[in-house]
Amino acid sequence: MLGNLEFVDLYGEKGRFWHQTFLYCEPLTQRSARHEWKIHPHRHQHITQIFVLTEGGVEVQFDDEHHQITAPALLYIPDGVMHGFDWQSHSQGTVLSVASPMLRQVEQNIGESVETLAEAFVLPVHEVYRSALQALCTAIQQEANSASLHQGSMLQALLQQLLILMHRMQPARAEEGSLSKPERKLRQFQQLIRQHFTVQHKVAWYARQIGVSQAHLNQICQQYFNSNALALIHNVLISEAKRYLIFSDTAVADIAERLGFNEPGYFNKFFKRHTGLSPAAYRRQSQG
Numbered sequence: 001m002l003g004n005l006e007f008v009d010l011y012g013e014k015g016r017f018w019h020q021t022f023l024y025c026e027p028l029t030q031r032s033a034r035h036e037w038k039i040h041p042h043r044h045q046h047i048t049q050i051f052v053l054t055e056g057g058v059e060v061q062f063d064d065e066h067h068q069i070t071a072p073a074l075l076y077i078p079d080g081v082m083h084g085f086d087w088q089s090h091s092q093g094t095v096l097s098v099a100s101p102m103l104r105q106v107e108q109n110i111g112e113s114v115e116t117l118a119e120a121f122v123l124p125v126h127e128v129y130r131s132a133l134q135a136l137c138t139a140i141q142q143e144a145n146s147a148s149l150h151q152g153s154m155l156q157a158l159l160q161q162l163l164i165l166m167h168r169m170q171p172a173r174a175e176e177g178s179l180s181k182p183e184r185k186l187r188q189f190q191q192l193i194r195q196h197f198t199v200q201h202k203v204a205w206y207a208r209q210i211g212v213s214q215a216h217l218n219q220i221c222q223q224y225f226n227s228n229a230l231a232l233i234h235n236v237l238i239s240e241a242k243r244y245l246i247f248s249d250t251a252v253a254d255i256a257e258r259l260g261f262n263e264p265g266y267f268n269k270f271f272k273r274h275t276g277l278s279p280a281a282y283r284r285q286s287q288g
Contacts, residue, residue, distance in 0.1 A: 023102060023155050025141040028053070028093035032085065041084035041247050044077075048100050050162070051075040052125075052137050056091025060084070062120040063239065064246060064286070072125035074133070074166065080194070081120045082243050094137035098159060106160045110167075123169050136162050182220045185210050189217060189229065197236045200260040203229045238274050241267075245283040252279045 032039060041061060057070040061084040069075065077083050079100050125133060140158045143151060188210040206229065207217040221229045237259055244255045256267035271279045
């Protein structure tokens, strides 16, 4: 458990690596074997990770969800998502850690909406993509460990190829470029929520930021999620509250303050209204 749910750069190496154009590549065994194949739940700020698993398997935890994964597979973990791993010993693969601003720039370069990669997901690697994916990982690792001319540009070009391949591997994501205008507005809204949910802006503020009326924003949310805009904001607040309660020993009053609640009592009522449990009861249940 992380005492204050601190963000880390790379697991076990807090605060050493991150900057706007940071890209780091290493074999899966380098860090996992050192920690006896068990990586405890943690999360990164400003760093997105892509795991390409070529041999073995893992039980992976994304927030409070657990998934059993077998090679070959690709795991995508954006910044802010709590994650942990229980690897099968001697699993093989590549771990790519990239500064999220750099990743967003590459996404824009290939014409993808950056919000399409805002959630953690797992992709099975079909045989048709396997050799190309492994070749790209090898090229990225070699380039990252060199000191060649225009290294940054080359790494960005290789990362662009990797993301294009990743989009091709998941047909459902391949159509993101043809989003309707309401879908684009909805994705802008979701991105703004993730950036500003602790400020607890009103729905009208979000609507102004994306250039629609409050009524129209609610209509879009109802159409695609069968709930209003305020419910989507509240869902993100509840998810973040659960992360603190499950993965940290931060006092409930401090969690309330971090999430923008002026009164701990109001936070308690808000959390219980959405989950059926008080924050303290939810923590006991999840850690019991």
